[in-house]
Amino acid sequence: MLNQERLTHLKQLEAESIHILREVAAEFTNPVMMYSVGKDSSVMLHLAMKAFAPSKLPFPLLHVDTLWKFKEMIAFRDQRAKDLGFDLIVHSNPEGIDMNISPFEHGSKVHTDIMKTQALKQALNAGGYDAVIGGARRDEEKSRAKERIFSFRDKHHRWDPKNQRPELWNVYNTAIEKGESVRVFPISNWTELDVWQYIYLEDIPIPSLYFAKEHDVVEYEGTKIMVDDDRMPEALRKTAKKEMVRFRTLGCYPLTGAINSTATTLPEIIKEMLLSTSSEREGRVIDKDQEGAMELKKIEGYF
């Protein structure tokens, strides 16, 4: 099927992503890469390390810490920063800290808005970034399928889905005014399967939460969540059971659903994924808030 002169689909995707990352570094004066510590971020980081070798990354990584991330994610993040020598910026919303925002107490909507969306805006305003690289993929959700790779944001970080710039060939329009910015999605054209295959093929480090392990879990709002610390209400904690689980996405532990699994290796994860009947975002409580939830969040400035 493949002749020698055609790259495999993963090599084509890799080359496309590297092209996009270099375009950002070349065209913007103050870019930043979002780093959420998850598998997609891990792939993006890996691609960026390739794109600029033998140099270090020409932009910092930004992690918006909601303070409710799994503990392991934070340890993993700091270890990667040490190993690869990139600049890491961590931001948490100080107002949210003062208010002691908790997903258990205030609900996922308020928590996500204050600790994630507002925190992100604060960090972006403080950094004055003109390009913000994110790991979103078009296969994740229907409204993402229509977003450009270089996606324009106005001064208020808002996305206007009806007024997007046409995007042709591999020629990206990077022109903006002061205060405006562009969100750039280098792995737009990757699917969940592509990401896992690439992690497997390239041996990319990812947090161990992706692999099945025995954890304390509780049922919370229809989702199985892990007991990661004692901020979980005691009544809920009391219901904890030990189960073999893993996570398909990583985020705030009270909002990230675990799935029962015995997959302890990458091939087993991929096998499980291929046979599974529910899509990746199912584990995220926030998307269920309302129909078209992601589209509304994106318009508001969420990634």
Next chain:
Amino acid sequence: MDIINYLKEHENKDMLRFLTCGSVDDGKSTLIGRMLYDSKMIFDDQLSAAESESKKYGTTGEKIDMALLVDGLQSEREQGITIDVAYRFFATENRKFIIADTPGHEQYTRNMVTGASTADVAIILIDARKGILTQTRRHSFIVSLLGIEHVIVAINKMDLVDFSEEVYKEISLAYGELAKELGIKNTYYIPVSALDGDNVVDKSNHTPWFDGKPLLGLLDSMDIAKEQKEEDFRFPVQYVNRPNLNFRGFCGTIAAGRVKIGDDITVLPSGKTTKVKSIINAGDITEANREAGTKEAYAPMAVTITTEDEVDISRGDMIVHTNSLPRVSNNLKVMLVWMDEKPMTLGRTYDIKRATSVVSGSFEHINYKIDVNTYERTQIDTLELNDIASCKMVLTRPIASDAYKENRLTGSFIVVDRITNNTVGAGMIVGVSRRDEDIAKRIDKHYTDAERALNRYIRENFPEWECKVV
């Protein structure tokens, strides 16, 4: 199947990008939904969401509305139409597919051009009851304009014409004529019913007279490799990587051809020459080995090249083989698609982004506008949204340029409005329109006085030869 073997096989998958063209009523979204659904790539929870939404907006009664699986934005869902370009993905044993899903109505020509720009294959939907319509001509024109070499004609709603072979043949024949007129190289015809899945993934029992492959089988197996001709090396410099004084690498994506260590190269538009000293294929870099070199690289690899001599090279330059120089000019004949509400103004300055170079320029003359429905040419002096025209473009600096039909990546450009920053147009280089800027040729050869005199004599006496100035 053993998962390790499965992964091995899938490492070697190919990728194919295709575009679907059809209007609201052609059942395009239904066809895409059907492909995604039947190839088992629609996940269960997305499906159950579609089931509850069908009750609200569905147009197919009790059945699940396939179109709702693919129509993205909430506002569009309510109108029951798709209004922008959306990209979708699925995979088979052999290939990963990227679908560019674009709307069919006239005012959105812009979106179709966008979707077509990256596609290898186009699927054109024709309603079996209606045959070739104005919109079919429009879609086909855009497909050929954007250089798509393979067109699959899906003759849809065959269930509504009793799966008539006659209808199928009639439409195939008529489309063959249209393809010939437009110079579309390869055409394929399939009778389908997107609603019921006939000949989409599995061969239909309703069309025993059809001996071709179903749509998915064809997409999975068709040969899209370019004809095996030796392509000229083209390397638009994207980024200069300079970690320390000892390393100065030129990063970019190879747009065409191949390059190896020791090759003689020329940097355009300056015309400076040197040799390739080393090549890093970014794909080969690992955390442990940050300087993995390679002897040879080819399109579309993302690479970093270093040179033997210290030559002044920057972003926007084009590195090519010294023995296959493209034309260098600031005066180009182009096909321009206008994409902005505000009309194009002759003589106004725009930013032209071609590959990695941004040069300001203007359109000095409109040769003709082409009607996408009738293909008639008319004389006009302003371009409106969705107009397509042959224009003369004059840049403030010369660039190395290839014709779009020779090279999609070095022959294409976008037009950016310098005030709104919007992408207001997209263009394809047809050729160099004035001869006296041909720097590349000049570096190449020195002419004697007698040769120059001969050249002048020809130009003055035989202008219809369009002889170049030397």
